[in-house]
Amino acid sequence: MRGLGGKWIFVMAVGSTLACGAGDSGDLVAGNRFDAVVRGAELAFDSVTATTTTQGDTLRLRIAGAADQSPYAADDETTLEVTVELDAGAVAAAAPGATFVVAGTSSFPAPGEGPSSYSDGLPEEQIAHTPSAAGSPAIARIWVRNWCYCTRYGALSQTLSGSLTLEAADGPHLKGTLELDLTGAIPFFGTGLDGPSDAKLDIEFDARPAAD
16 A cells, blocks of 8 residues: 555554554564654554664664554555664763653655655655754764655654653663654655644663664
């Protein structure tokens, strides 16, 4: 089925719902829990993953909840993903239990023609994050997006507020919680132009380096 902006049919989440109950997501991967409410509907995931990658002075944390809408339909898989880019030095210096404030706006460019109009064509290097005065300088960028077999979106923005708490930070191994309130749009969740995709995310993660 096409992306959410087209004609996704959900059993209980994104728009209607996904296959399993929202409360099940906490038991899918040890140490990872992803509770999400988007447009007033609880999402449920078949799997939740948390990984880190390091590039220079940037430590990137990704948490993703994936779901297959129906075992009988093709191309209906979706993944809601949160990406946080952190200053590696600030993370290394942080004491256990340190909390970083999320406050700012992330902007996404309008896609070009052809493959870039699909969800795998969103150029991450063009995503801009403008922190507010309350935002922690340790958070360089943060954004929420959807992955799906879907097509275009326009130039979008989302305002994010919340907190990232690190219970443990051993090099690229991060363990902690992330709480986010989002107002605005989520790329590829719906068309992005059919009204806001306000969301509330409550996440626990035990993230380790992504496999090459």
